[in-house]
Amino acid sequence: MPAELRSFHHSAYSASRxxxxxxxxxxxxxxxxxxxxxxxxxxAIVEALGVLEARGTIDELVVVDAASEDGTAEVxxxxxxxxxxxxxxxxxxxxxxxxxxxxWRALSRLRGDLVCFLDADTEGFxxxxxxxxxxxxxxxxxxxxxxxxxxRPIEHEGSLHADGGGRVNHLTARPALALFxxxxxxxxxxxxxxxxxxxxxxxxxxxxxxxxxxxxxLIDAWREVGVGRIAQIDLEEHRNRxxxxxxxxxxxxxxxxxxxxxxxxxxxxxxxxxxxxxxxxPLERPPLRAALGLGPAGAEARxxxxxxxxxxxxxxxx
Numbered sequence: 001m002p003a004e005l006r007s008f009h010h011s012a013y014s015a016s017r018x019x020x021x022x023x024x025x026x027x028x029x030x031x032x033x034x035x036x037x038x039x040x041x042x043x044a045i046v047e048a049l050g051v052l053e054a055r056g057t058i059d060e061l062v063v064v065d066a067a068s069e070d071g072t073a074e075v076x077x078x079x080x081x082x083x084x085x086x087x088x089x090x091x092x093x094x095x096x097x098x099x100x101x102x103x104w105r106a107l108s109r110l111r112g113d114l115v116c117f118l119d120a121d122t123e124g125f126x127x128x129x130x131x132x133x134x135x136x137x138x139x140x141x142x143x144x145x146x147x148x149x150x151x152r153p154i155e156h157e158g159s160l161h162a163d164g165g166g167r168v169n170h171l172t173a174r175p176a177l178a179l180f181x182x183x184x185x186x187x188x189x190x191x192x193x194x195x196x197x198x199x200x201x202x203x204x205x206x207x208x209x210x211x212x213x214x215x216x217x218l219i220d221a222w223r224e225v226g227v228g229r230i231a232q233i234d235l236e237e238h239r240n241r242x243x244x245x246x247x248x249x250x251x252x253x254x255x256x257x258x259x260x261x262x263x264x265x266x267x268x269x270x271x272x273x274x275x276x277x278x279x280x281x282p283l284e285r286p287p288l289r290a291a292l293g294l295g296p297a298g299a300e301a302r303x304x305x306x307x308x309x310x311x312x313x314x315x316x317x318x
Contacts, residue, residue: 003226003227003228004186004227004228005184005186005187005227005230005231005232006136006140006143006228006230006231006232007231007232007233007234008132008135008136008140008231008232008233008234009132009233009234010128010129010131010132010135010233010234010235010236011128012135012139013131013132013134013135013136013138013139014131015051015052015055015057015127015131016055016057017135017139018057018131018134018135018138018139019055019056019057021138021139022057022114022138023056025138027113027114027138028059028060028111028112028113028114029057029058029059029060029112029113029114029115029116029134029138030058030059030060030061030062030110030111030112030114030115030116031049031052031058031060031061031062031115031116031117031118031130032062032063032064032103032106032110032115032116032117032118033045033046033062033063033064033076033081033117033118033119033120034064034066034086034099034102034103034106034117034120034193035063035064035065035066035068035072035073035076035120035121036065036066036068036072036099036120037068037069037070037072038068038070038072038120038121039068039070039071039072039074039075040070041120041121041122041123041125042063042072042075042076042079042081042120042121043075043076043078043079044079044125045118045120045122045125046061046063046076046079046080046081047079047080048125048126048127049061049081049118049127049130050079050080050081051127052127052130052131053080057130057131057134058112058116058130058134059111059112060082060110060111060112061080061081061082062081062082062083062084062106062110063076063077063081063082063083063084063120064083064084064085064086064089064102064103064105064106065083065084065085065086066086066096066099066102067085067086067087072120073085076120084106084109086101086102086105086106089102089105089106089108089109090105090108093105096209097209097210097282097283098209098210098211098213098282099209099210099211099213100207100208100209100210100212100213100216100282100285101207101209101283101285103117103207103213104207104209104285104288107199107202107203107288108288108292110199112199113198113199114134114137114138114196114197114198114199115196115197115198115199115202116130116133116134116195116196117193117194117195117196118130118133118193118194119193119194122238122239123239124239128235128236129148129194129235129238132148132233132234132235133146133148133194133195133196133233134146134196135233136231136233137196137197137198140231142228142229143229143230143231144197144198144201144221144225144229144230145195145196145197145198145201145217145218145221145225145229145230145231146195146196146197146230146231146232146233147187147189147190147192147194147195147218147230147231147232147233148189148192148194148195148232148233148235148238149187149188149189149192149232149233149234149235150189150192150194150234150235150236150237150238151236151237151238167248168191168248168251168252168255169189169190169191169192171252172252172255172256173190173191173215173255173259174187174188174190176255176256176259177190177215177219177259180259180263180268181219181222181259183222183227184218184219184222184227186232187218187230187232188232189232190214190215190218191214191215191255192214192238193214194235194238195214195217197217197221201221201224201225202217202288203287203288203289203294204224204287204289205217205220205221205223205224205287206220206284206285206286206287207284207285207288208258208261208281208282208283208284209282209283209284209285210254210258210282210283211251211254211255211282212254212255212257212258212259212281212282213258215255215258215259216258216261216262216284218230219259219262220262253280254280254281254282256280257277257280257281257282258281258282260277260281261277261281261284264277
């Protein structure tokens with residue numbers, strides 16, 4: 001019988017349960033927030049995550065800023081996060097090409113055995129977003145990749161619609177996965193920015209640099225570890241800013257081009273179609289392990305470095 005997607009609710013994973021389990025397993029956890037013009041929300045998010053850091057649920061909290069002009073970096077730093085500018089990570093590659101590129105570059109410096117990415121524009125953020133994503137990786141056997149899902153309310157003509165947000169997700173990403181990758185059709189929010197995974201897996205997959213990064217990670221993680229090692233977590237409700245309708249068409253095109261590039265990789269796309277995909281798809285970064293030349297020796301060196309970092313954290317010197 002083929003494996004099925006595993007689903008959980010965030011309430012199963014308290015901060016104290018995660019802290020105890022990861023201490024026993026000797027796992028370190030990094031939380032990373034890619035951010036662009038998020039000064040109004042990032043401070044409260046960092047403060048909430050700082051509580052988890054103090055309780056031993058996470059080890060590292062980083063905001064990767066996209067040269068925001070609204071003071072995002074300053075707000076995040078005052079709230080207690082380490083702040084990196086995306087263009088200063090791997091500067092030899094030139095300016096970063098969007099959110100996915102920032103995530104890929106950050107991965108080269110994040111210390112955790114487990115890495116959790118969260119949106120920096122979430123309104124009314126609660127620590128359960130991080131706990132829900134990290135929990136299955138720590139507490140459930142053989143989970144390698146976790147996607148969040150939620151209701152995303154939207155206001156329209158003066159009325160609040162409880163599940164009306166995420167239009168590109170509902171009208172583009174999910175139908176495309178149902179057609180071309182039916183094994184992933186049960187993933188409720190393939191475009192959700194809330195995702196966590198084992199570092200080992202993230203280093204083995206390419207990163208789309210633009211808006212398609214989340215769906216690309218999902219498909220590539222499925223290729224690497226199979227649907228049985230992927231989980232989705234119910235985070236209940238997520239509120240953030242909505243894009244105007246005029247901005248959704250290029251987003252949808254990017255998502256389709258990102259999926260089509262994987263069809264091309266699978267040999268399921270004709271050469272003429274592949275040429276069109278190349279014209280519209282975002283730049284993709286190769287698997288970080290390959291980009292950094294991390295063969296077995298490099299992997300061992302990184303493991304040793306991570307172990308030393310965990311010892312420093314436990315000793316209170318990190």
